[in-house]
Amino acid sequence: MRLVVIGSSPAWPNAGGAHSGYVVESGGRRLLLDCGPGVLARLREAEAWPGVEAIAITHFHLDHWGDLVPWVWGSFYRRGHDDVRPELWVYRGGRAFLEELGSRLGFPDMFERTFVLEEYDPETRFRTAAGLEVLPVRLPHYRLETYGFRVTNGTATLAYTGDTGPSDRIAELARDADLFVCEATLEHGDADGEPRGHLSADEALAAYAASGARNLLLTHRPSELAPPDGVLLAYDGMEVDVAPAG
Numbered sequence: 001m002r003l004v005v006i007g008s009s010p011a012w013p014n015a016g017g018a019h020s021g022y023v024v025e026s027g028g029r030r031l032l033l034d035c036g037p038g039v040l041a042r043l044r045e046a047e048a049w050p051g052v053e054a055i056a057i058t059h060f061h062l063d064h065w066g067d068l069v070p071w072v073w074g075s076f077y078r079r080g081h082d083d084v085r086p087e088l089w090v091y092r093g094g095r096a097f098l099e100e101l102g103s104r105l106g107f108p109d110m111f112e113r114t115f116v117l118e119e120y121d122p123e124t125r126f127r128t129a130a131g132l133e134v135l136p137v138r139l140p141h142y143r144l145e146t147y148g149f150r151v152t153n154g155t156a157t158l159a160y161t162g163d164t165g166p167s168d169r170i171a172e173l174a175r176d177a178d179l180f181v182c183e184a185t186l187e188h189g190d191a192d193g194e195p196r197g198h199l200s201a202d203e204a205l206a207a208y209a210a211s212g213a214r215n216l217l218l219t220h221r222p223s224e225l226a227p228p229d230g231v232l233l234a235y236d237g238m239e240v241d242v243a244p245a246g
Contacts, residue, residue, distance in 0.1 A: 001026045001132075001156040001242040003179065005219070007039045008234040010185045011063045014223040017236055018042050019063040022160065022181065024132060024242075026153040029053045031130035032086075033149060033160055040067040040074070042236065049074065054087040054128035055115070058162030059146035060097060068115075069105065075114045087129045088115035091136065091147060095119055122147070137173045139164035142197040148173045156242045159213065163220065165196030166203050174211035179242045181234070182207060183220035184227070201228050214245060 002025040007018025019036025030052040043050040057065045075083055095117055102110040111117060120126045125135045136147040141163045148161045150173055159174035160181045174180040185198035192198055208216045218227050219234035227233040
């Protein structure tokens with residue numbers, strides 16, 4: 001299994017950066033975790049139109065899903081294409097959200113015409129068209145319904161927080177994972193909302209230590225904040241192998 005970081009910016013873009021988007025590759029198929037602004041353009045640098053088999057969205061803050069909208073327009077109006085519709089996984093109730101949004105932006109079923117729309121349930125595994133199994137774990141993020149994902153191909157396991165405030169559930173999400181991709185937006189935890197919505201690097205490191213995960217990759221971090229010494233920080237275009245020990 002392989003992770004390709006498409007975009008790693010926090011809620012505001014780092015200079016020249018894209019928002020959240022992470023491709024997990026396994027067996028020649030690809031699952032895109034989140035699809036924030038700038039992700040579609042980055043994907044198109046490698047191919048005329050993204051050929052991912054599935055997309056899974058952690059939550060509906062714009063920096064994690066906003067490029068689904070231009071994805072719709074491109075699928076409709078590009079000339080001479082024959083796109084295969086990728087699966088689009090959103091949490092239960094997300095279909096209604098996208099239908100309401102579509103009625104405001106164009107027409108109610110605009111997303112259903114572009115994607116094979118599927119809904120996932122909390123703490124219930126689902127299998128994607130990319131051949132990867134995903135466990136969505138509910139995490140705290142202000143007052144928004146939000147999930148982290150635990151992704152496996154049956155051999156290797158990647159855990160991805162999306163956005164989260166402090167919680168014991170983060171360590172459970174990443175328990176013994178081969179790679180833990182964890183947000184670290186803040187310099188200090190007290191510089192956040194109430195209830196909390198993000199982690200500091202120290203809090204991310206504490207969750208990593210509690211999880212027993214083999215490797216840590218910090219992400220969603222402002223370029224103004226340096227990572228702790230010796231900790232790997234995601235950048236756009238980064239590629240990481242995800243493999244079990246031995």
